[in-house]
Amino acid sequence: MVRPWRALHRARGWAALAGLQARPDKFGGVSVNLAELSQPLCLERAIFGRWLRGLRPEGATARGVSEAAVAFSLRCSLSLAGAVAQWREEGCTAVWLHVPIFQSGFAAAAASQGFTFHHAEQGSSTLTLWLGEGPSRLPGYATHQLGVAGAVLHESTGKVLVVQDRNKTTDAWKFPGGLSNPGEDIGDTAVREVFEETGIKSEFKSILSIRQQHEYPGAFGKSDMYIICRLEPSSFNISFCQQECVRCEWMDLGELAQTKLATPITSNIAKLLLYGYREGFDKIDITMREFPAVSTGFFYKLYHRELPESYRSIM
Amino acid sequence: MVRPWRALHRARGWAALAGLQARPDKFGGVSVNLAELSQPLCLERAIFGRWLRGLRPEGATARGVSEAAVAFSLRCSLSLAGAVAQWREEGCTAVWLHVPIFQSGFAAAAASQGFTFHHAEQGSSTLTLWLGEGPSRLPGYATHQLGVAGAVLHESTGKVLVVQDRNKTTDAWKFPGGLSNPGEDIGDTAVREVFEETGIKSEFKSILSIRQQHEYPGAFGKSDMYIICRLEPSSFNISFCQQECVRCEWMDLGELAQTKLATPITSNIAKLLLYGYREGFDKIDITMREFPAVSTGFFYKLYHRELPESYRSIM
Numbered sequence: 001m002v003r004p005w006r007a008l009h010r011a012r013g014w015a016a017l018a019g020l021q022a023r024p025d026k027f028g029g030v031s032v033n034l035a036e037l038s039q040p041l042c043l044e045r046a047i048f049g050r051w052l053r054g055l056r057p058e059g060a061t062a063r064g065v066s067e068a069a070v071a072f073s074l075r076c077s078l079s080l081a082g083a084v085a086q087w088r089e090e091g092c093t094a095v096w097l098h099v100p101i102f103q104s105g106f107a108a109a110a111a112s113q114g115f116t117f118h119h120a121e122q123g124s125s126t127l128t129l130w131l132g133e134g135p136s137r138l139p140g141y142a143t144h145q146l147g148v149a150g151a152v153l154h155e156s157t158g159k160v161l162v163v164q165d166r167n168k169t170t171d172a173w174k175f176p177g178g179l180s181n182p183g184e185d186i187g188d189t190a191v192r193e194v195f196e197e198t199g200i201k202s203e204f205k206s207i208l209s210i211r212q213q214h215e216y217p218g219a220f221g222k223s224d225m226y227i228i229c230r231l232e233p234s235s236f237n238i239s240f241c242q243q244e245c246v247r248c249e250w251m252d253l254g255e256l257a258q259t260k261l262a263t264p265i266t267s268n269i270a271k272l273l274l275y276g277y278r279e280g281f282d283k284i285d286i287t288m289r290e291f292p293a294v295s296t297g298f299f300y301k302l303y304h305r306e307l308p309e310s311y312r313s314i315m
Numbered sequence: 316m317v318r319p320w321r322a323l324h325r326a327r328g329w330a331a332l333a334g335l336q337a338r339p340d341k342f343g344g345v346s347v348n349l350a351e352l353s354q355p356l357c358l359e360r361a362i363f364g365r366w367l368r369g370l371r372p373e374g375a376t377a378r379g380v381s382e383a384a385v386a387f388s389l390r391c392s393l394s395l396a397g398a399v400a401q402w403r404e405e406g407c408t409a410v411w412l413h414v415p416i417f418q419s420g421f422a423a424a425a426a427s428q429g430f431t432f433h434h435a436e437q438g439s440s441t442l443t444l445w446l447g448e449g450p451s452r453l454p455g456y457a458t459h460q461l462g463v464a465g466a467v468l469h470e471s472t473g474k475v476l477v478v479q480d481r482n483k484t485t486d487a488w489k490f491p492g493g494l495s496n497p498g499e500d501i502g503d504t505a506v507r508e509v510f511e512e513t514g515i516k517s518e519f520k521s522i523l524s525i526r527q528q529h530e531y532p533g534a535f536g537k538s539d540m541y542i543i544c545r546l547e548p549s550s551f552n553i554s555f556c557q558q559e560c561v562r563c564e565w566m567d568l569g570e571l572a573q574t575k576l577a578t579p580i581t582s583n584i585a586k587l588l589l590y591g592y593r594e595g596f597d598k599i600d601i602t603m604r605e606f607p608a609v610s611t612g613f614f615y616k617l618y619h620r621e622l623p624e625s626y627r628s629i630m
Binding site for chain 2: 101102103104105106107108111112116117118119120121122123124125126139140141142143144145146167179180181182183185186207208209210211212213214215218219220221222223225257258264265268269271272274275283284285286289291293294298300301302303304305307308311312314315
């Protein structure tokens with residue numbers, strides 16, 4: 001027989017689950033964090049984990065530990081079924097479950113109640129169950145990886161920094177670049193990747209182009225946003241990463257714009273950069289301004305075309 | 316005693332695991348998919364799941380099912396420990412485990428061997444263990460959500476479409492917009508969100524600005540990329556979504572550029588749009604070109620400043 005979770009909490013014998021609370025959110029959902037499981041259950045799982053690693057705790061038999069662990073799963077699942085029934089009755093729109101990786105058996109139990117993964121990272125996963133009307137209106141998880149490349153142009157010689165990737169089958173020239181680290185600004189990724197791949201130090205000047213591509217190879221089914229920045233070099237002696245590149249050169253920009261030995265996007269952006277180099281970078285630059293973010297207290301960066309002072313100060 | 320996985324496979328009594336294969340990748344890692352578990356074990360788990368949902372299969376006792384499930388976890392974990400030891404010896408750099416949600420108990424077992432979540436979505440999770448030298452060089456998962464807004468400008472009247480959000484505390488004007496769906500192009504998100512929120516039909520013209528913000532509220536610790544597009548309306552009668560908005564208006568662009576009742580980014584982009592409206596959209600537009608993607612056979616969209624034909628055709 002399935003009974004509401006709260007009732008189970010109060011029932012004799014279920015006290016071990018009492019550490020768990022369901023927190024309402026402002027969208028009509030509730031959130032439960034299994035990391036708050038009461039101490040004895042955590043210990044039970046820890047003992048199980050040690051047993052798995054061959055460090056059998058004194059006095060624990062295989063069967064004893066096994067039964068404790070399965071009993072835990074069953075208890076969780078049955079009380080979850082009851083809790084879900086109650087939340088549904090109360091008009092709750094959604095349930096969020098945060099599950100530490102060592103409690104992952106609970107994710108299987110929750111799946112049998114209709115929960116699916118929303119996301120997971122490092123040591124924990126988050127599952128959701130939509131209880132509202134119609135299709136789920138829950139927000140999705142991150143959909144894009146961000147790659148950033150740097151077109152480093154040495155203005156006085158008209159030469160631009162290019163590499164050939166080790167992991168590619170074609171020997172096409174491209175701008176050095178790579179995936180953005182979590183929390184890293186676009187320009188910082190460009191400068192870091194250029195330095196790591198080529199040994200050249202540089203400074204961010206502007207964004208030149210943005211490419212969006214879906215179901216990107218190697219992005220685990222996700223989309224790729226690829227941004228090429230214009231950078232100004234502050235060092236010139238190449239010392240390239242042998243693991244990532246087979247070649248690295250300062251190449252004449254006009255030559256790069258014309259060669260067939262370049263990836264299509266490199267060729268396009270080389271032509272754009274050549275246009276800017278000859279007729280003024282203001283023709284091609286998407287420049288950056290920094291603003292305080294009201295909600296977080298941090299700063300954010302906004303990229304757009306240069307806005308004349310007369311328009312900035314309109315009041 | 317820990318023995319290599321392959322040996323365990325051959326050992327009497329372990330045959331049930333024989334369905335699993337470790338596939339090498341081109342970066343020196345291996346990948347194991349638990350969805351390939353042999354039929355009898357899947358059935359065992361299915362029976363367990365049915366039991367959890369109260370649909371006790373004929374002839375199955377609680378203890379019998381429990382023991383089978385735990386025995387499965389133990390077998391997986393012990394054989395995984397052996398397999399990891401062997402992969403390490405063979406110079407393998409990384410292990411990827413793909414775990415169906417109903418097999419999630421295995422994620423806990425894998426965690427005790429040092430595995431962590433790489434990502435999870437819907438009905439499965441992926442765990443990784445780095446075995447190479449130094450810090451992990453495995454690619455991360457998607458780091459950004461993408462929000463897109465539309466600045467819909469009616470050129471002949473100089474009015475622009477603005478809304479006030481229902482879920483915000485301030486009654487500030489902003490451009491309608493929202494999160495991009497998986498696989499959706501930037502311009503399509505802008506057009507869809509504008510229509511859903513305001514009932515106005517429109518066409519994508521250009522990108523006006525890009526904002527990057529980290530640890531964005533509501534983005535589960537991830538970064539937010541927010542793009543504002545310039546759209547041209549093809550319908551004018553507002554019929555706004557009462558769930559999302561409290562107000563929706565065609566507002567004079569000059570007024571929007573000056574009012575204090577607008578979010579800071581709206582105010583900035585209104586000024587930029589006014590500049591383009593008065594002095595030519597070519598001053599502010601980041602336009603789109605479409606190219607075939609060699610790797611996927613699909614097309615991708617590249618956004619940058621308009622490139623004169625004379626430069627496009629350089630050979």
